[in-house]
Amino acid sequence: MATKVIDEVVEKGKRARAAAAKLAAASSETKDRALLAMAEALLVRQDEIQAANAKDVAAARERGMTGALVDRLLLNPKRIADMAQGLRAVALLPDPVGEVITGWRRPNGLEIRKVRVPLGVVAIIYESRPDVTVDAAALCLKAGNAVVLRGGSEAIHSNVLLARIIAATAVTAGLPEGSVEILETTDREAARQLMRLNEFIDVLIPRGGEGLIRSVIENASVPVIETGVGNCHTYVDDSADLDMAEKIVINAKCQRPGVCNAMETLLVHAAVAPDFLPRVAHRLEAEGVELRGCERARALVPTMKPAAEEDWKTEYLALILAVKVVDGVAAAIDHINRYGTRHSEAIVTRDRDRARAFTEAVDAACVYVNASTRFTDGGQFGLGAEIGISTQKLHARGPMGLAELTSYKYIVEGSGQVRG
């Protein structure tokens, strides 16, 4: 078994590497034609997709999976149409490959150009939602990369069929064989093997929960882009417009609590806490949010449960909010830099100096002044699409679009220059 698993991983890695060399030279027209053909193919074959998906859903129900998790798995005609629409949207984006990022001439006459090229082979390890199969493959292909997919076992039938449809359509449209590969085994050893396939994989992007991301960071020897975990804060300064602050806080916590850019801890300046906390607590509780406060917060809002040390560290991804009263912007910054995950952090203030102090000192991918953290998103940033949100500092930080799925090479042209 183990040998067979390794054979599959190596074989697919090798095929992807061979495809990547050709894909790097594929024209924008060929890539876009392939993406549009994939959209068509998903719609034409939607009955087949739903039948494969029904197997995953049935298996999930058998294992006693609950309603919301089963819903994430489900592919209905609306969701298949959405995937097709996603493919068309990626086809419409400008091709990042070939851009001359910068260039200059050296005193010795050498002409140096820094040119955007694909990363090569991108591996994606993801969980649960089968639409990631289509979405991730589309973005990788558009940026000229071959992709090796490894989805979760709970969606294996859906993922494998979607990847096969996309891979076959890619070839028909003129892209090389091996441009889209998916691991069909659900053996954990296969994922581990993929994480160490330095010969064939240029970059590995995990998409999923904290457990998956932790496992990838611990085990991978290929370069990784860490994504996702967001313990995000909003700090309401005593100079804030409190109506604005209330609107931002409600939005950051309640508009979609299960995602990484939702707020998990509210920090409030002590001077406005007596005014602000009771009113915002009332609104939050009306939205069904459970509040867990520090002692000073609980003195103002007695319905709050007490917050433990663990609460400051937790990404709830649910209608729960930790609340802390702080003595000013410096204390807010300290708290955020200590407990935050460097994802998205916001200050609400009318004070220019405090806004500057906050944006300079807070160590996070996206730092907001007077706006909701919910905007940390490739689409909201105007990047057109998103492969994930990076929370590391190497390569890319924050929302990653097509440009973040590329590297560069230096092309140096001379007339016989040698080094003295």
Place this chain on the structure above:
Amino acid sequence: MATKVIDEVVEKGKRARAAAAKLAAASSETKDRALLAMAEALLVRQDEIQAANAKDVAAARERGMTGALVDRLLLNPKRIADMAQGLRAVALLPDPVGEVITGWRRPNGLEIRKVRVPLGVVAIIYESRPDVTVDAAALCLKAGNAVVLRGGSEAIHSNVLLARIIAATAVTAGLPEGSVEILETTDREAARQLMRLNEFIDVLIPRGGEGLIRSVIENASVPVIETGVGNCHTYVDDSADLDMAEKIVINAKCQRPGVCNAMETLLVHAAVAPDFLPRVAHRLEAEGVELRGCERARALVPTMKPAAEEDWKTEYLALILAVKVVDGVAAAIDHINRYGTRHSEAIVTRDRDRARAFTEAVDAACVYVNASTRFTDGGQFGLGAEIGISTQKLHARGPMGLAELTSYKYIVEGSGQVRG
């Protein structure tokens, strides 16, 4: 012992992390003043440095180390003056931190700026040459990063003293305590610990031989920038100006054979091999180069030894050159993409289409037309300085200067925007 080692690594990582938060906000003036003061301090304390260095040199001789390797270790007044000069040169470079890389306004009025910030804490694991201690620390500090150094055991006395002088001078000049940390233990467990210190280290850069780099890639869980190994090729096309080709080949092989951008394999188009190979072989042999050729090359130059498969893969770092006759640019590209290490590759040609085919299809950090591969260097590229040559595609590729020692953050300013 093991516990003590881990304590030292964690303690120094923690101190560096605390320093990084303050360093990110240090003014260019403070950083430059610190670098100039360090240059002074090295000169003032050169007797002490030479005394510490003498211990390393004596220990190396005792272990039977040979002349060239001992020479790499040696710090004499000239080399100490060079290190001081290096520090002054870094002080003169523009500060990369704070640059607004790009920025735009969204339809909803959000103003997004992408601003260059330090990486945070950079760890460097390096071998042999003690001047890397000074060089690497200077570049990291200038880019606003704290640095944790881990040098080789053979230069431990020199490295520790140099790092202490720099660290103390940094503090006197106004930079935070912990800006420069060095592991004083030579225990291998300490290096392994450093590679997995994700809580405190943002990026790890190995500088040294293939064994060190391989060990870091295998063992690190912190993000790594792979540097250095260069199995570089020069392809001489049948359309080449053969005088130019000869000059480039001699330079790429002989000017400094022990470095990563030196040529290791020469590829020659079959149509010009009978003309070109005997004359260039004669010149190379006169320079003391041992030639190892394919059968077709040996038929033209009988003094060549036969090349084995292993030769195509080898970075000799010595006066040895593998030579292969190929049937054209396509065969040259295939050979390079198969055996190369994606470092630096050159074509010598007068044919525009072949130059384009080569620069597009060769997968390497730096691809040259009619110039020596020896130009792959931060100084030669005009980056002002260099922390290493990246051979991976993530984050940075090719020569890495100050900008490559930075990340970015998004600062998003609004007027109460929430997501609908």
